[in-house]
Amino acid sequence: MFNDSFNVNRQRQWIQNAVAEMANLPMPTLNTNLIGHEVAWILPQALVFSNGWAAYKTHTIHEGNDVGDVAVLRTSDGLFYVSHTHFCAGITGLMEPSPYDEEPCAQPADAGNFLAGVGRFQGWNLASQDNRLWCVINLAREPRYSPGKKPFWVWITKGKGTNQVTLVDRRYVVTGNYVSWSTHWLTNDGLVIDVYDYGKDRTPRIYPESVKSNHITSLTFQWDKQTDKFVEKD
DSSP states (O other), X not given: OOOOSSOHXXXXXXXXXXXXXXXXXXXXXXXXXXXXXXXXXXXXXXXXXSSOEEEEEEEOGGGOTTTOSEEEEEEXXXXXEEEOOOOTTOGGGGOSSOTTSSSOOOOOSSHHHHHHTTTTTSOOEEEESSSSEEEEEEEOOOSSSOOEEEEEEEEEEESOGGGOEEEEEEEEXXXXXXXXXXXXXXXXXXEEEEEEEOOTTOOTTTSOGGGGGSEEEEEEEEEETTTTEEEEEO
16 A cells, blocks of 8 residues: 555646646747746746747746646747646756856757757656647655655546546556656647656656666557547556
8 A cells, every 4th residue: 555645646746736827828928027046938837949949837846736746838829838847946946057157057949949959858748749638647746756656546537628638547566666657649639758767866856868768668558449548458
């Protein structure tokens, strides 16, 4: 029996509420009234790129451990990403290089440039590629770096509100230290989740991306037209 440190349904509801709040946001503008080490393209809840922008909303365990560490990022092309990084110091805390260095990081060209560059250690995973199907993974991050069995949940849905239909809702257990994952949408009807371990006493910021080779398992889901459900493939 696991003593899960957060409420899965509350975390899912928080994600859904954040997505709804950010669905129709207007384009933000650069910060022209800078104070101290502020960076023009980084706003309290938005990022402005040379081409496009992103809005974000974060929740940490300090605001309530029942929801846990979770964040949502919405890009200007309408894509949504979810992260379980502990943004205790704000979204800039895991940017590389830090915006507060003597030479602040340059404004990203677009969302792809941000995710592959200064934001690559923030753990963003695409939740939906077309807003038709959604994959949300729920994970308790505490204790953060201890070895042992770690439970996580895969939730694939379609539709919204009262029309929402759950296609997959499963709980898995893997063994590792700092467990994370990458989502890969193959088609509208296919998804692969690669689960890996950052390793003992490591964090994404100080551990190179090659840690993704420390592969634990992969989960492959495919839509079954006969049952109108997502099924797991071997």
